[in-house]
Amino acid sequence: MELLERFTAGDLDAFETLFRQHQAQVYRWVLRILRDPAAAEDLTVEAFWRAYRAHARFHAEGNWSAWVRRIATNASLDYLKRRRPETELPEDVKAVPSPDGAVQEETRCKIRQALSELPPRLRIVAVLALVEEEPYGRIAEALGISEGAVKLRLFRGVRLLRKKLHRMGVRP
């Protein structure tokens, strides 16, 4: 029996094989959304746990990688919703000096704050589309929405971000 078929049947060995094959990829994906290594590790495990619980709903001929990425994206979204409004970027990220000396640290701090204050579903799209430069199609697939909805969320996210920056005295 094929690996995915065995997984769908609830075979733990098949799950372990899939876990070992995909854990690094899922971790990277979550890390790019949250930029927090500790949370990314926790959510990688959470995403695979959700995948294992839902094994019967996966179709063996489907794309396992895309499926588990969507689960990981939803787990990240849940995490951001739970953590709001105190969610801030981790200290080690804040400490990274920018290669562009023209932008002051205070301004960068305000931009990070404005981004962290965005509603989670807008924030995820903004980070993936603008920071990580992921194609709209891939973001849509990961969120289980249409490309049009991704563009709409991006538009709303950027508009909100500009408003917040304007209020903070940063030229948007």
Place this chain on the structure above:
Amino acid sequence: MNEEDLKQMGKRLRNALGPLKNAELERDLWPEMVRKLDQTTVHVPWFDWVLLAGLGVALWFFPALLPALLYHI
């Protein structure tokens, strides 16, 4: 808002966030996964407990129902 505005905003965000650190997974997470799977208890919905309690009460007062129940099981 056009593509150029989005590019500009992306540039500012990347600049503010800085490069991604710890981009690669440095340890195997399978032991964590096993721990989480082991901790997962079977969740019985409250409604099932109510049914079970009702059945217990019924059998307490009407023990003659037991053979009929066993027959139907």
